[in-house]
Amino acid sequence: MAKKSKAAKFVKPESKLESVQIVEYEITSEPIRERWYKSLPKQVKDAIDRLHDESQRRPHKAIPELIELIKKYPNIPMLYNYLSVAYSGTGEQSKAEEIIRENYQRNPDYLFARLNYAELCRAAGDYEQIAEIFEYKFDLKLLYPQRKRFHVSEVANYMGLIGMYYLGTGEQAAAKKYYEILKEVAPGYPMTKRLGRKLHPSFFRRILNRIAGQVQTESS
Structure with missing residues (x-):
């Protein structure tokens, strides 16, 4: 089922946050083909x-088939995505x-190709390259103006990575x-939790310490 959600649109990332505008687009959990x-x-x-x-559950089995499919269909971006996951x-990092x-390089407009490459740049501390990957457009609707609907996984991973960019x-x-x-919009997604841990490390550390204390008490 699709639902409407508000997303924040910010000014250029290299400038200080001066204003926030709100745009709306449709977020769905249904596949977008x-x-x-x-x-x-x-x-x-x-x-x-x-x-x-x-590619996630049986990566060793998936790799040979993905390689063969890519040879036959080199222009399907998600196959590369699955192969990197495998x-x-x-x-084999x-x-x-x-x-x-x-x-x-092959599919620079494919969102997950951008996201995965941007994550490599974030890990290397190359934040300027991240801004270039997203064309200095830090809102999905600005980046893909022709689209009206986005999958929740696209929104969660994109906004989470941009949040990490701003934090960095x-x-x-x-x-x-x-x-x-x-x-x-995506409370249970790993990227949401990851950004939260980065923003509030002491809060999450207290929760982990509390859980560890409970486990120790129960085992003693």
Whole structure:
């Protein structure tokens, strides 16, 4: 079921937060299929849907099939995304990063190609490159003006990473704004929790200490 949600639109990321405008777009938990997906043979569609889960649960098994599919369909960006996930799952991080970079080079407009590459840049502390990846447009509707609907996973991962960007560049007020929106639209998503831990480390540490204390008490 789709739902309306408000998303914050900020001024250029390199400037201090001066004003906030509110834009609306539709957020859905239903799959959003690209136009090219509809033209694929049914067996390829079935394989893509299956490999979404298999790349996470059985990465060793998924990798050979993903490599072969990419050879046949080199312009399907999600296949690279699944392959990078599978490589990460087998501990082959260098290969995962190589695929992430290749996906971004081949498919620079694909949101998850941008997000994965931006995460590599964030880990390296290259915040200026992150801004360039998103064309200095820190709202989904600005980045993809032709779209009216976004999947909740797109919103959660995008806003979470942008929140991390603002936190890393010293604009904590902007990061908090993104976190507040995320708590409303995607409270259970890992990226929401991750941004919250970064913003409130002492709070989460107290919770972990409390849980650890309870476990120790029960075992003694």
